[in-house]
Amino acid sequence: MSKQILLVEDNKVMQLLMTNKLSSRGYNVITALNGLEALAQLEKYPSIQLVLSDWMMPELNGIELCFHLKSPDYGRYIFFVLLSGRDDDDSIVEGINAGADDFVAKETNINELDARLTAGFRTLELHNQLVAKNIELDRAYATIHQDLDSANALIQRMLPSQTSFPGIELHYTHVPSAQIGGDMLGCMQLDEEHIAVYLFDVAGHGVASALMSFAIQQSISANSGTHSNVKRKKDTDPFYMLRDPSEVLSRLNQSYLSQDNNLYFTMVYAVLNIRNGTLTYASAGHPPMIWLQNRNQTAQFIQQDSFVAGMFDFASYKTEQVQLNHGDRLFLYSDGITEAESATKQQYSESALKQLVEDLAHQPANKQTEAIVNTVKAWCGIEQFDDDISLLAFEWKGN
Amino acid sequence: MQFEIIERGQYTVIQVNEARFDAKLAPSFREELENIKGNIRDHLVLDLSEVRFMDSSGLGAIMGAYKMLRNSKISIVNPQKPIVDLLKLTRMDKLILSHPTIEAALAATA
Numbered sequence: 001m002s003k004q005i006l007l008v009e010d011n012k013v014m015q016l017l018m019t020n021k022l023s024s025r026g027y028n029v030i031t032a033l034n035g036l037e038a039l040a041q042l043e044k045y046p047s048i049q050l051v052l053s054d055w056m057m058p059e060l061n062g063i064e065l066c067f068h069l070k071s072p073d074y075g076r077y078i079f080f081v082l083l084s085g086r087d088d089d090d091s092i093v094e095g096i097n098a099g100a101d102d103f104v105a106k107e108t109n110i111n112e113l114d115a116r117l118t119a120g121f122r123t124l125e126l127h128n129q130l131v132a133k134n135i136e137l138d139r140a141y142a143t144i145h146q147d148l149d150s151a152n153a154l155i156q157r158m159l160p161s162q163t164s165f166p167g168i169e170l171h172y173t174h175v176p177s178a179q180i181g182g183d184m185l186g187c188m189q190l191d192e193e194h195i196a197v198y199l200f201d202v203a204g205h206g207v208a209s210a211l212m213s214f215a216i217q218q219s220i221s222a223n224s225g226t227h228s229n230v231k232r233k234k235d236t237d238p239f240y241m242l243r244d245p246s247e248v249l250s251r252l253n254q255s256y257l258s259q260d261n262n263l264y265f266t267m268v269y270a271v272l273n274i275r276n277g278t279l280t281y282a283s284a285g286h287p288p289m290i291w292l293q294n295r296n297q298t299a300q301f302i303q304q305d306s307f308v309a310g311m312f313d314f315a316s317y318k319t320e321q322v323q324l325n326h327g328d329r330l331f332l333y334s335d336g337i338t339e340a341e342s343a344t345k346q347q348y349s350e351s352a353l354k355q356l357v358e359d360l361a362h363q364p365a366n367k368q369t370e371a372i373v374n375t376v377k378a379w380c381g382i383e384q385f386d387d388d389i390s391l392l393a394f395e396w397k398g399n
Numbered sequence: 400m401q402f403e404i405i406e407r408g409q410y411t412v413i414q415v416n417e418a419r420f421d422a423k424l425a426p427s428f429r430e431e432l433e434n435i436k437g438n439i440r441d442h443l444v445l446d447l448s449e450v451r452f453m454d455s456s457g458l459g460a461i462m463g464a465y466k467m468l469r470n471s472k473i474s475i476v477n478p479q480k481p482i483v484d485l486l487k488l489t490r491m492d493k494l495i496l497s498h499p500t501i502e503a504a505l506a507a508t509a
Contacts, residue, residue: 201455203455203456203458203459204422204455204456204459205422262456262459262463264459264462266455266489285488285489285490287488288488303488305487305488305489305490306489306490307489307490307491308458308462308489311462311466312462312466335454335455339454347452
């Protein structure tokens with residue numbers, strides 16, 4: 001840092017004398033005859049940060065200049081040293097109030113003046129380092145923010161685009177939290193008769209959860225061949241078999257067993273036979289599905305107690321089955337919606353969600369998930385949820 | 400104090416003194432456990448009387464404790480309804496038994 005100083009002094013002889021003294025100590029001295037000139041010089045030399053100013057001057061005196069330079073509106077950090085013959089207490093109080101950083105009597109010898117100015121430059125150096133660090137931090141923060149936004153956009157692209165299949169119509173609402181999260185859902189046609197529908201929630205927030213969610217989504221949806229996490233090879237026509245939902249979960253559990261105890265996921269994987277309406281499913285520690293029956297417009301839970309996935313190597317899962325009727329709807333969701341909190345810290349709860357599904361049963365399927373999420377949002381009295389929200393509903397249309 | 404730790408030779412009690420065992424509390428629980436794990440002998444008792452809500456991070460911390468202490472017994476004391484439900488849903492109630500009091504948890508060891 002160059003040792004640039006703005007010397008403000010209306011007495012030309014004194015100005016010359018001090019300039020010589022300071023120059024002899026290696027300072028680069030720029031001068032002004034009063035406060036107004038000082039402001040003009042500061043504008044001309046944007047790198048000056050140390051001002052050594054006389055007290056009594058025409059136009060704009062030292063105190064007024066100091067006050068101006070120390071106001072929050074002045075966009076530069078200035079170390080301000082008041083120079084004066086007066087060193088009585090009242091003047092010093094006035095100077096401090098105006099924001100002066102140090103006081104030097106005019107007759108002070110050059111050694112002391114040099115030492116004080118050096119101290120001033122040390123303070124400036126610290127200040128400037130701090131500012132630079134803050135700028136760096138702001139940049140890093142902006143980069144992280146941008147990365148999270150891009151990641152969120154990628155996650156959105158992993159959501160299913162095809163939602164209408166023969167015999168089944170699917171709707172979902174997926175709202176990622178401000179921080180990126182680990183909720184994901186999907187559906188796919190396994191063969192002419194079977195559609196798989198699933199939803200999972202990787203615990204925690206942030207990049208680690210999102211990456212894991214991304215990977216799991218890939219593991220499930222990569223089913224082009226006859227051998228995958230959802231299909232198994234067979235020697236006879238049609239040369240593949242669908243894996244049981246419990247087997248699908250077991251395979252995912254083994255693939256994602258983590259040493260890091262933070263990362264695990266809960267999941268429901270269900271397969272609907274679109275010909276006869278049989279739904280087979282397995283759950284890994286996931287909140288219960290809600291089954292809205294068309295016949296009497298009532299909802300019930302389908303709960304299966306089971307270990308979460310990615311946590312225990314000994315975990316096994318169970319396939320169960322229910323028989324749907326035409327027009328029945330199934331709802332899969334993550335705990336983000338049931339644990340959403342009101343202003344009074346009440347949680348929405350699973351039973352309230354089940355009730356809401358019943359209350360909104362008259363809505364067409366394509367409106368219902370959004371209506372549910374909006375109702376919960378209004379109940380919470382918030383604009384953005386703390387956690388990921390995902391809700392998937394499908395209706396069996398019958399054959 | 401978020402946690403109270405009582406070490407009694409054969410057994411160690413961690414009392415969780417927070418209403419919410421969530422993403423905010425879970426990291427300090429892990430840290431606390433990491434600090435004392437060398438002293439845990441036969442039995443770790445988690446007193447959850449005060450906990451009214453546990454989220455997936457809280458559950459993760461408890462599952463982590465179970466995995467870390469494979470050779471010790473773990474019990475939970477006085478879990479409230481939402482915690483009982485969560486432990487049941489995830490079958491953790493099969494791995495870690497719950498008891499109404501610390502005394503009952505210790506008696507079950509014998």
